[in-house]
Amino acid sequence: MASVRLLCLLNGKAAGCSRTLARTGCRNVCSSPSRLQSMSAWVIDQYGSSGVLRHTEEITIPTINFAHDVMIKVSAASLNPLDVNMRGGYGAALLNIRRDPLSVLNSFSEFPLILGRDLSGVVVDCGSGVTHFAPGDEVWAAIPPWKQGSLAEYVTLTEYEVSYKPKSLSHIEAASIPYVANTAFSALVNTGGLCRENSLNKRVLITGASGGVGTFSIQLLKAWGAHVTVTCSQNAEGLVRGLGADEVVDYTSGDMAEQLEMMQRFDVILDNVGGDTEEWAMGLLKPWSGAKYVTLVSPLLLKTDSMGLLDGTLNAGLTLHNKAFQNITSSGVFYRWAFYAPDGPTLDEVSRLVDTGKILPVVEAQFPFTQVPQAFQKLEGGHARGKTVVKVAEDDECIETAESEQGVQVTSQQN
Numbered sequence: 001m002a003s004v005r006l007l008c009l010l011n012g013k014a015a016g017c018s019r020t021l022a023r024t025g026c027r028n029v030c031s032s033p034s035r036l037q038s039m040s041a042w043v044i045d046q047y048g049s050s051g052v053l054r055h056t057e058e059i060t061i062p063t064i065n066f067a068h069d070v071m072i073k074v075s076a077a078s079l080n081p082l083d084v085n086m087r088g089g090y091g092a093a094l095l096n097i098r099r100d101p102l103s104v105l106n107s108f109s110e111f112p113l114i115l116g117r118d119l120s121g122v123v124v125d126c127g128s129g130v131t132h133f134a135p136g137d138e139v140w141a142a143i144p145p146w147k148q149g150s151l152a153e154y155v156t157l158t159e160y161e162v163s164y165k166p167k168s169l170s171h172i173e174a175a176s177i178p179y180v181a182n183t184a185f186s187a188l189v190n191t192g193g194l195c196r197e198n199s200l201n202k203r204v205l206i207t208g209a210s211g212g213v214g215t216f217s218i219q220l221l222k223a224w225g226a227h228v229t230v231t232c233s234q235n236a237e238g239l240v241r242g243l244g245a246d247e248v249v250d251y252t253s254g255d256m257a258e259q260l261e262m263m264q265r266f267d268v269i270l271d272n273v274g275g276d277t278e279e280w281a282m283g284l285l286k287p288w289s290g291a292k293y294v295t296l297v298s299p300l301l302l303k304t305d306s307m308g309l310l311d312g313t314l315n316a317g318l319t320l321h322n323k324a325f326q327n328i329t330s331s332g333v334f335y336r337w338a339f340y341a342p343d344g345p346t347l348d349e350v351s352r353l354v355d356t357g358k359i360l361p362v363v364e365a366q367f368p369f370t371q372v373p374q375a376f377q378k379l380e381g382g383h384a385r386g387k388t389v390v391k392v393a394e395d396d397e398c399i400e401t402a403e404s405e406q407g408v409q410v411t412s413q414q415n
């Protein structure tokens, strides 16, 4: 049993700070003057391994700068493979252009950088042009990779990136969903051409289905009536079947490709694994019928990091073009790359699916805010079964910490 101890998250100065927020118009996020300027966050000051993560109370609070900004007090965040990769510098070349388009001309630095792409929390302030949200609203969001992340007390986003949190979920549960939901919609809907209206009985193969994106995608496709085949380890079969997967193929069995080849061909393949998957997967698609292979594991950012923006983008574009051309001309199947795309209105739709019980959160591990490095270690260990969540805030500012609570929980409990 995990040892349990009480830790106060904040130091004496902060602990005395009132957290009561006015529901209308108040720009102060805290009544204590000492807390107006800074907040608690996990940051990195350079790229590297887990040692670069640093906790600080001295990060400037991201206040409202634009009319459509929404400032959110973060209750929970979750981690994704992207956070581990970004900690190591992945995508920096491209993301820094978005962070500061003039970065080549000045001394811009992305540090201190806050990781974490998911949040569930409460609106504390809104810009003058915000029409959909008001202070006090419970919201969830996925954060664009060039913006400061959710391993912090506060995040400011535009209202278009934010959505009302599902009422049926706790903040911990809700924080497990936005990034994988926006990614799955980007891959399956925007790139794969599937939607609620056309998915009935479509045959979809998901590789790497036991992780964050896969466990969400299975549920989304089943809610839309698709037939879902997945690949995963043998010990994840119970989880993916419980989420609705129709056929499960153990990729460690040694004859995965043979098993899949014996099945009826697929309309869409969502590849969460990459590597050599495309070499055997393209042949599993229905030929000359608009079938699509969509991979989330593309070399674009690796190439812009290693070759520079221009050469990397051109090289990646050429690779994509050649593969797409070869596949469409040889067997009439589409070859596509997909990318995570934060989008509030998509989360509105996901929220309805969650509140009607069609999609459940899959939380494998929870960590308190004091144990963010341990949460990263969990992620780096691989073999995810759903999501790893970090509890950022407690109502009373003190949290009961345990070494991580682990074990997959698929729940739809009420708050």
Ligand SMILES: NC(=O)c1ccc[n+]([C@@H]2O[C@H](COP(=O)([O-])OP(=O)(O)OC[C@H]3O[C@@H](n4cnc5c(N)ncnc54)[C@H](OP(=O)(O)O)[C@@H]3O)[C@@H](O)[C@H]2O)c1
Residues within 6 Å of the ligand: 080, 081, 082, 183, 207, 208, 209, 210, 211, 212, 213, 214, 231, 232, 233, 251, 272, 273, 296, 297, 298, 338, 339, 340, 382, 383, 384, 385, 386
């Ligand atoms: N392009 C984008 O914008 C974008 C967005 C989101 C995610 N991604 C990428 O998409 C991938 C999936 O993301 P995620 O969040 O779902 O990752 P995740 O939570 O780490 O899940 C990956 C899952 O794949 C399983 N797995 C590993 N090797 C496998 C194989 N050969 N065959 C079948 N299953 C395998 C793992 O479990 P076992 O090892 O125990 O089998 C794990 O359950 C990651 O590479 C991520 O970087 C890209």
